[in-house]
Amino acid sequence: MPLFPIHRIRALLLLAAAAAACLYAGKEFRKMNAPDTILPGQGVSRIRALKDYFPNLEGTRSDSAVYFLESGRPGPTVLVLGGTHPNEPAGFLAAVALVESLRVKAGRLIVVPQACQSGFTCTDPLEGYPQSYSLRSRSRLRTFRFGSRAANPVEDWPDPIIYRHFPSGQQLSGNETRNLNRAYPGKSDGTTTEKTAFAIMKLIRDEKVNLAFDLHEAAPEIPIINAIVTHEKGRELAAGALLGLELENLPYALELSPPNFHGLSHREWGDGTPAIPFLLETTNPVQGRLRGRTGASLAVDGQDRQYRLAQESGRMRITYDAGGEPLARRVGRHLRAIQAVLETYNELHPEGRVELEGIPSYEEIIRNGVGSLLQ
Amino acid sequence: MLHWIYTAMAAWIAWLLLEELFEEKSWRIQVSLVLILIPLVLRILQIK
Numbered sequence: 001m002p003l004f005p006i007h008r009i010r011a012l013l014l015l016a017a018a019a020a021a022c023l024y025a026g027k028e029f030r031k032m033n034a035p036d037t038i039l040p041g042q043g044v045s046r047i048r049a050l051k052d053y054f055p056n057l058e059g060t061r062s063d064s065a066v067y068f069l070e071s072g073r074p075g076p077t078v079l080v081l082g083g084t085h086p087n088e089p090a091g092f093l094a095a096v097a098l099v100e101s102l103r104v105k106a107g108r109l110i111v112v113p114q115a116c117q118s119g120f121t122c123t124d125p126l127e128g129y130p131q132s133y134s135l136r137s138r139s140r141l142r143t144f145r146f147g148s149r150a151a152n153p154v155e156d157w158p159d160p161i162i163y164r165h166f167p168s169g170q171q172l173s174g175n176e177t178r179n180l181n182r183a184y185p186g187k188s189d190g191t192t193t194e195k196t197a198f199a200i201m202k203l204i205r206d207e208k209v210n211l212a213f214d215l216h217e218a219a220p221e222i223p224i225i226n227a228i229v230t231h232e233k234g235r236e237l238a239a240g241a242l243l244g245l246e247l248e249n250l251p252y253a254l255e256l257s258p259p260n261f262h263g264l265s266h267r268e269w270g271d272g273t274p275a276i277p278f279l280l281e282t283t284n285p286v287q288g289r290l291r292g293r294t295g296a297s298l299a300v301d302g303q304d305r306q307y308r309l310a311q312e313s314g315r316m317r318i319t320y321d322a323g324g325e326p327l328a329r330r331v332g333r334h335l336r337a338i339q340a341v342l343e344t345y346n347e348l349h350p351e352g353r354v355e356l357e358g359i360p361s362y363e364e365i366i367r368n369g370v371g372s373l374l375q
Numbered sequence: 376m377l378h379w380i381y382t383a384m385a386a387w388i389a390w391l392l393l394e395e396l397f398e399e400k401s402w403r404i405q406v407s408l409v410l411i412l413i414p415l416v417l418r419i420l421q422i423k
Contacts, residue, residue: 007397007400007402007405008397010402010405011396011397011399014396014405014406014408014409015409018409018410018412018416021413022413022416022417025417025423026417026420026422026423029422029423122423154418154422154423156378157378157381157382157418158377158378158381
């Protein structure tokens with residue numbers, strides 16, 4: 001038998017091809033570790049990080065920047081969290097817009113644009129998601145990562161078959177282990193995601209946050225779309241905001257946080273801290289099961305033929321405009337809803353107001369695009 | 376701990392695949408073996 005029979009030479013050649021594929025794929029995947037550029041505006045007074053609240057996050061993929069916009073005048077402390085689910089770009093971009101454009105005239109705002117920083121380093125398998133999308137801002141072309149719904153699986157692999165929430169013991173599908181919005185109140189010696197949730201809870205307590213917003217998106221066929229989900233203690237504020245939004249022709253649904261559904265921001269922030277929590281949802285065709293070709297343009301323009309046909313047929317209950325669901329509309333909705341809740345808060349608490357400046361109106365955002373909010 | 380046990384298992388399976396790759400005579404099965412190898416290598420290197 002020859003030392004190098006043909007099947008072994010073929011094996012070597014195939015191994016070389018596999019090594020080339022690994023090298024190329026590895027390079028592509030590692031590109032997602034490069035951080036997004038966020039340009040703090042004039043309103044940002046200081047920048048901290050989640051590791052300042054929980055040092056165990058130092059040096060991990062889950063540490064994330066915390067931006068402070070302080071007026072120096074008394075008023076409530078408001079927290080805005082974007083990027084809890086990095087495949088929901090409107091939540092992330094609305095938070096970035098606040099960091100880059102907002103000025104606070106009374107009270108203070110704390111913004112974490114990438115709450116689940118680890119989820120920005122990968123995409124969901126089998127979804128065909130783009131790795132990034134680009135927008136023309138006021139000065140340049142900006143590119144941002146389009147991440148995964150959950151934290152990077154590399155860190156806490158393997159997922160358990162069943163995720164057991166701490167401390168309630170509630171059982172969910174194993175992949176929810178890496179979902180930040182199922183991990184609150186978190187655990188100091190838990191998984192990476194539980195540690196991130198623990199750091200955010202500590203931030204809320206240490207900074208004495210009064211009002212907290214968690215910005216999300218959902219597939220057009222999900223019933224909780226264009227909705228404000230809140231804890232019992234936020235009912236009055238959310239109802240007041242809804243009335244104002246209705247008058248502006250921006251209909252929203254008010255959803256109360258189910259008391260026995262644990263791990264979610266609107267439940268655990270409300271139960272475990274003095275903050276009044278609000279979770280905002282817009283519609284995002286990229287996440288939908290019905291969508292057709294998936295790419296960066298769908299993330300930005302929100303135009304999908306399959307959803308348009310479904311909407312025109314009238315046979316599906318979906319939240320989708322025939323002209324598409326562009327990022328400008330979704331980011332504009334988030335920003336307008338935050339302002340509406342704060343306006344209601346100011347009416348009810350004239351002694352301690354929060355005043356914001358520098359956010360264009362909803363109509364201006366639609367007209368000028370989401371890039372007009374970014375430097 | 377479980378993470379490193381699974382990583383070691385992935386490395387062991389990758390080694391078995393390599394052995395099989397050099398013994399296998401059918402080119403179709405050899406191609407299948409290297410296709411399985413790629414995600415294992417990326418996971419062992421903690422890239423994906």
